[in-house]
């Protein structure tokens with residue numbers, strides 16, 4: 001009997017030849033710039049509000065860096081309120097960021113492999129009642145310092161900027177921050193307020209990724225520049 005596909009695995013959605021894969025390659029290229037010594041190694045992906053596409057974009061970006069650019073990549077789920085990275089890659093949520101930061105578990109013990117040889121993941125870990133307290137510590141700094149030795153690129157998913165303060169605590173520890181904006185939905189003032197927060201925090205703002213969730217941009221942008229969609233590359237077995 002064929003196995004039921006009961007959890008999403010993003011690898012099934014990733015088509016290297018698709019227009020969105022091209023957009024992610026271009027995005028990585030733009031982030032990196034031309035001078036290798038100035039390339040950001042730790043990047044936080046956030047947004048002003050909820051559900052703008054942070055987790056989706058950071059995951060595809062991680063796969064692109066690993067698969068296409070052959071960079072040794074680590075994806076870390078620091079969204080302790082609405083963690084999904086474990087589901088994206090069909091991994092267990094437990095033993096992750098929380099266990100490292102609050103229980104002193106060794107980083108090497110919580111790193112999870114994926115089916116992509118160049119891509120590893122640290123999942124969010126167990127549920128905590130006060131996520132902000134988890135990040136308000138020296139531990140996150142030490143964690144990032146250590147993973148810098150093992151990886152070429154560390155991408156971090158987190159909560160949105162305006163509702164909670166965790167992203168700001170994390171942003172200060174990163175080489176750069178990318179902001180995802182849901183096109184046609186998030187108001188300009190909201191995006192401006194979020195960027196101002198980053199600016200006041202002396203964060204290196206790398207730019208905005210416009211996520212065309214509902215194809216609201218004019219047709220000539222769609223799939224040719226800003227927009228991307230994803231569809232399963234392989235059909236779920238029944």
Ligand SMILES: Nc1ncnc2c1ncn2[C@@H]1O[C@H](COP(=O)(O)OP(=O)(O)OP(=O)(O)O)[C@@H](O)[C@H]1O
Pocket residue numbers: 047049050051052053054055056057079082084158159160211212213228229230
């Ligand atoms: N470009 C897209 N096309 C179609 N669906 C998308 C796209 N981007 C995101 N989605 C869907 O929108 C929903 C929200 O996306 P995602 O979880 O990545 O957002 P998020 O900003 O991480 O949300 P949260 O604030 O809950 O962490 C998901 O169901 C995701 O599959």
Ligand SMILES: [Mg+2]
Pocket residue numbers: 054055056079082084157158
């Ligand atoms: Mg998310």
